[in-house]
Amino acid sequence: MQTVLFHSTIFGPIHSRRLGVSLGVNLMPNDGKICSFDCLYCEAGFNAQGPGTSGLPSARQVREQLNQKLKQMHADNQPLDVITFSGNGEPTLHPQFLEIINDTIELRNQFYPQAKVSVLSNATRLADPNVVEALRKVDNNILKLDSGINSTAKLIDRPASPSYDTSQIIDQMAQFNGHAIMQTLLVKGEYDGKKFDNTTPLEIDALINAARRAGVGSVMLYSIDRKTPAENLQRISPEQLAEIASKFHAAGIPATTA
Numbered sequence: 001m002q003t004v005l006f007h008s009t010i011f012g013p014i015h016s017r018r019l020g021v022s023l024g025v026n027l028m029p030n031d032g033k034i035c036s037f038d039c040l041y042c043e044a045g046f047n048a049q050g051p052g053t054s055g056l057p058s059a060r061q062v063r064e065q066l067n068q069k070l071k072q073m074h075a076d077n078q079p080l081d082v083i084t085f086s087g088n089g090e091p092t093l094h095p096q097f098l099e100i101i102n103d104t105i106e107l108r109n110q111f112y113p114q115a116k117v118s119v120l121s122n123a124t125r126l127a128d129p130n131v132v133e134a135l136r137k138v139d140n141n142i143l144k145l146d147s148g149i150n151s152t153a154k155l156i157d158r159p160a161s162p163s164y165d166t167s168q169i170i171d172q173m174a175q176f177n178g179h180a181i182m183q184t185l186l187v188k189g190e191y192d193g194k195k196f197d198n199t200t201p202l203e204i205d206a207l208i209n210a211a212r213r214a215g216v217g218s219v220m221l222y223s224i225d226r227k228t229p230a231e232n233l234q235r236i237s238p239e240q241l242a243e244i245a246s247k248f249h250a251a252g253i254p255a256t257t258a
């Protein structure tokens with residue numbers, strides 16, 4: 001079974017296609033996965049692997065480890081473009097997420113004031129005011145929306161909550177008044193006897209409408225890059241990604257591809 005990628009709270013720095021030289025922060029366990037989605041393409045594997053035994057790092061542990069790493073990198077004259085929250089699950093599920101973001105911004109300002117703080121979130125925790133407050137403070141508030149059509153999103157992302165509703169998520173994204181980047185993984189394939197394809201003209205129209213209604217500043221379109229836990233997923237070519245991005249541009253929405 002494909003399992004978690006990250007075996008520490010702080011990882012990297014790694015070179016990210018989308019973000020540059022990135023130091024990763026994993027707020028989920030080091031030996032398991034916890035997420036409110038169970039995406040077919042998740043690089044950390046399926047939720048079925050379990051949450052592991054290490055538990056979540058405390059805010060104090062994150063602060064100490066980040067401080068140590070940034071201090072060392074700074075002393076070694078290493079470059080840094082971004083501190084990125086991703087890892088073995090959904091970072092906003094951490095109960096001290098706001099405190100951790102406040103600490104991270106303070107440490108970033110101390111060691112690498114030019115570096116950005118990015119959060120990759122699946123946008124399922126936007127009903128929590130503390131999560132929203134934290135995401136307002138980060139430079140790149142990157143929110144996943146894989147389809148503007150609820151049934152497709154449920155097939156690809158498999159949310160834990162049966163009441164997951166893309167329409168509600170889009171409305172919640174709008175509360176950032178443009179301080180949000182919508183991130184969409186484009187994919188087609190089949191799982192458990194059900195086919196999906198979020199690259200059809202109908203799907204792209206729904207995504208454009210969602211981006212417009214959510215009022216996001218831009219859209220990040222990408223395709224699978226690594227091994228996925230589900231088989232039978234098709235990678236979207238760079239040419240097709242570029243063609244889809246041009247439809248967003250034509251609608252007046254900035255879009256990048258990776």
Ligand code: SF4
Pocket residue numbers: 035036037038039041042043044087088089090121122144
């Ligand atoms: S939201 Fe992210 S971490 Fe969660 S299952 Fe999907 S890809 Fe994996």
